[in-house]
Amino acid sequence: MQISSENLIAILHDVFPECGDMTISQETQLGELPEWDSMAAVNLQTSILQQFQIEVPLELLADQTTVQEVIDFLHNPVPHEAAC
Amino acid sequence: MANAAIKATGSYVPENTIHNEALEQFPKTAQLLISQKTGVISRRHADPDQCTSDLALPAARRCLEKGDFAPGKVEAIILSTSSPDRIQPATAVRLQYLLEAVNAFAFDINSVCSGSTYGIALAQSLIRSGMCTNVLYVAAEIYSKILNPKDFATFPYFGDGSGAILFTAQEESQGVLGSLLFTDGSKHNTICIPGGGTMLPFENMQDTKAAYFQMKGREVYNFAVSKGTEVIVRLLKKNQIPIDTIKCFICHQANVNVIIKIAENLGVSEDKFYMNMFRYGNMASASVPIALNEALEKQIIGAGDLIVTAAFGGGLSWGANLIQL
Numbered sequence: 001m002q003i004s005s006e007n008l009i010a011i012l013h014d015v016f017p018e019c020g021d022m023t024i025s026q027e028t029q030l031g032e033l034p035e036w037d038s039m040a041a042v043n044l045q046t047s048i049l050q051q052f053q054i055e056v057p058l059e060l061l062a063d064q065t066t067v068q069e070v071i072d073f074l075h076n077p078v079p080h081e082a083a084c
Numbered sequence: 085m086a087n088a089a090i091k092a093t094g095s096y097v098p099e100n101t102i103h104n105e106a107l108e109q110f111p112k113t114a115q116l117l118i119s120q121k122t123g124v125i126s127r128r129h130a131d132p133d134q135c136t137s138d139l140a141l142p143a144a145r146r147c148l149e150k151g152d153f154a155p156g157k158v159e160a161i162i163l164s165t166s167s168p169d170r171i172q173p174a175t176a177v178r179l180q181y182l183l184e185a186v187n188a189f190a191f192d193i194n195s196v197c198s199g200s201t202y203g204i205a206l207a208q209s210l211i212r213s214g215m216c217t218n219v220l221y222v223a224a225e226i227y228s229k230i231l232n233p234k235d236f237a238t239f240p241y242f243g244d245g246s247g248a249i250l251f252t253a254q255e256e257s258q259g260v261l262g263s264l265l266f267t268d269g270s271k272h273n274t275i276c277i278p279g280g281g282t283m284l285p286f287e288n289m290q291d292t293k294a295a296y297f298q299m300k301g302r303e304v305y306n307f308a309v310s311k312g313t314e315v316i317v318r319l320l321k322k323n324q325i326p327i328d329t330i331k332c333f334i335c336h337q338a339n340v341n342v343i344i345k346i347a348e349n350l351g352v353s354e355d356k357f358y359m360n361m362f363r364y365g366n367m368a369s370a371s372v373p374i375a376l377n378e379a380l381e382k383q384i385i386g387a388g389d390l391i392v393t394a395a396f397g398g399g400l401s402w403g404a405n406l407i408q409l
Contacts, residue, residue, distance in 0.1 A: 042236035
């Protein structure tokens with residue numbers, strides 16, 4: 001699957017079916033997704049790994065992280081350092 | 085009026101032990117989270133050809149053997165499960181057949197993880213009403229077959245197992261001294277399997293995920309801590325029992341952090357709370373009977389001790405029982 005915001009948003013809708021008709025944009029923060037928590041973050045991490053073959057660090061999949069920031073990482077998957 | 089006293093207990097867990105490291109469908113970095121979030125290090129999974137009544141049978145047999153009680157003498161079988169053999173008939177009826185408890189009437193109850201508190205209260209009611217002089221309560225669950233193996237929010241935390249308690253009529257100072265049961269049906273979507281019933285039949289299911297168990301984790305954690313604490317306080321107050329006279333609290337083994345928080349809220353040492361979720365995970369309604377059986381076998385509790393059992397889960401439902409062993 002090609003890395004794009006459309007495809008990532010499709011993954012988010014699949015992982016979070018509770019989103020229903022909610023509009024997910026590049027500015028949407030992960031914490032705004034219904035049922036978002038640390039367990040759900042792993043489900044998102046697993047789905048991204050399956051679709052894009054890239055493991056996103058869990059530290060990046062935080063409440064304040066936007067969809068665009070995840071896309072940016074997927075385009076440039078450098079080792080991530082957790083903020084201190 | 086007679087009380088329902090515990091004559092014997094039994095339990096069974098499948099041999100197949102699944103450690104966190106074996107859950108290779110999840111990234112390695114995530115596997116550490118399982119024990120951190122819930123305390124679960126391993127769980128047992130039933131064989132592919134085993135169904136729930138197959139797990140119920142060894143627990144029931146062990147219980148009756150321990151109580152030197154012939155299956156033909158059992159008057160009633162209550163089986164709690166939220167992972168039944170089939171939608172119908174009741175899982176209890178196949179257990180009755182396999183156990184050769186030919187004189188028992190048998191039926192299921194489904195209060196999800198609270199099933200044990202409801203089952204114990206129901207056994208007490210059947211005996212106190214005079215309808216039965218004995219009741220075999222069995223809890224059996226195979227969650228490994230109703231969970232989405234790819235769902236990190238549910239799959240790692242549950243396990244399969246069964247527990248049984250034989251209640252017999254005894255003098256009033258012994259046995260189940262009191263029970264409290266509660267339900268908040270407005271939260272019926274918080275823990276559920278959306279599809280496969282009449283609300284969403286299989287032919288109308290657009291996503292196969294609807295056939296799997298789902299849970300709103302954060303909401304459930306807050307509910308369990310709050311209601312788990314509250315129901316124990318209310319039960320002891322209603323029965324005028326000082327909390328320091330309770331030898332052991334046997335709570336639903338959902339999550340080590342929930343139990344630690346309940347202990348903290350009650351001002352009781354967590355050492356007084358029996359815990360085995362580390363080895364087995366959350367076994368839904370079977371978790372309390374299995375923990376009770378282990379606590380008795382390890383002689384952590386024994387004859388004359390006052391104990392409290394408490395559970396909370398789908399419904400939402402919750403409850404607690406005060407028992408003099």
